[in-house]
Amino acid sequence: MAVMKFPVVELAKDKFQVSVDMSLYAKEVIMATIYKFSHLFYIHQQTDTNNQTLVNVIFESKDNNMITEDIPKQFCNELIDQQIRYNTNAQFGHIRDMIVQEAFKPVTSK
């Protein structure tokens, strides 16, 4: 059986790292996900020096918010939802623009 590489690593007592595969997730998706967690933790992101397709997102405890393994896991789940939003928006974003444009189109009488 193949061994699944878990993307969450505990770097120190109050520091976790999530390796995000850029072939699966867009840059905008990672940013949108980080935004939702940034009030709770210090978050750094950097491209993996050994593998340019990976972005390492590092969580560090901030104020009284002690970081546990659950947080990076929640981050991974949120990444999935954000990627779905990104993908679906690519399919219907132009339709949203069409709706708004049509709705606010000036009325012309014949």
Add this chain to the structure above:
Amino acid sequence: MAYQLLPFRFEWFNENEYLLTNEVGEYIFLQNNDFQRFVNGELDEHSELFYDIESKQIATTDKVEDVVQMLATKFRTKKSILRDFTSLHMVVPTLRCNSSCIYCQVARKNMDDHSADMTKKTAKNVVKTIFQSPSPCIKIEFQGGDPSTDFDMVKYIIEEAEWQNLFKKKELDFVICTNLTLLNKDMVKYLKKHKCMISTSLDGPKDLHDTNRPLQNKKLDHHAIFEKNLAMIRQIWGNNDCVSALMTTSKHSLGRFKDIIDEYIRLGFNNIFLRSLNPYGFAKQYKEKIAYPVEEFIANYKEGLDYIIELNKQGTFFVEGFAALLLKRILTPFATGFVDLQSPAGVGIAGAIYDYDGNVYVSDEARMMARFMNYYFKLGNVNENTYQEMFNGELLHHIIASACNECLPVCAECVFQPYCGADPVRNMSEQGDMVGFRPTNEMCKKTKAIIHYLFELLQKHDPEINRIFWSWLN
């Protein structure tokens, strides 16, 4: 993919389901697996489930242009509140007040201090400015202080507006916001003659009302005078609809929502708006003494709403105003203007306030901020600026550009976005800029929690709850 996805937003609603909403507020719950199949284009377009999704215009097998036409019509209807521009014009004839509410947001003046009374010149210019609004409906709402402390100025503005309206021929309404205690029979007869409705504050039973809203003269019994005058007003007017009441939740109100609701019913009101404390004025200054965590308000709100639903089940028609507003947005295609919760925000473009000195602010909350030396949201002054400078100026354009939740961070993707709104003034007051930061935004937490709870109730498919909810949507 055999179908085209149409614009929608989604969020994990509970362990098993996603909630999806579209641009115009149609919604559907999908099981986790179904959601994944749906977004991956794997749903059978002839299945019952897909028909449901298609009926909500969240996906289509029809020509996209045709669906866009329909959605655009609905979207235009939902946004029709924008068509008329500013219709609510709040006017502050004076800052004098005989109350000393613990959460006062306006830095009131004592009864004998006339330094913050509006002059006739300013009043005339206020009315002149109001009538330059393109809106066919004008509502002038007297705020304070307590406007009844300068009733002559209230009368002057009413009559000036009626005179202007002989030429403008708009639908003109008046409302006076007062604690009722200074109103006498002659004043009430005048208000009735000029169709000026009365909006008052009632925070609950006597002990709570008097704790939150004591009169400056400690010898007087606020609640007793309130009750006596309420009866007098209704007797003169001939019905109960002439007076509406608003409550504010202070720390003392927590755990008392049932008592508050019972008091409203005892006094003949058939609705309540369970309202949390706004973070302005004393409410901000004395936060530790009278404010509370938003989570506590949410828990109390849910308990209050459950109690109201129960009362309705037992045959008492009684409406919770905030739930009714949100349900109208969730269940109907109609537009609902609500200055505090709409997108674009209603500040300046739906409502504006004219202070005693002629300063114009985008909202009552903006005026409250000015009391504490923050003039960011001041549009100008009726004695110095033209209507165009104030209402078509760079500042208002800038504010509104920052107040569309369709494009604010996190709001843009929020499943509750079609039912919610933006509040740049509150964001500025609480978080230091107009955009705000949603993950820690208290207004966002509160509104999301309440909408979520309404969806939980709708999801029960309880015919009795549904009947009650529909009965609230007049």
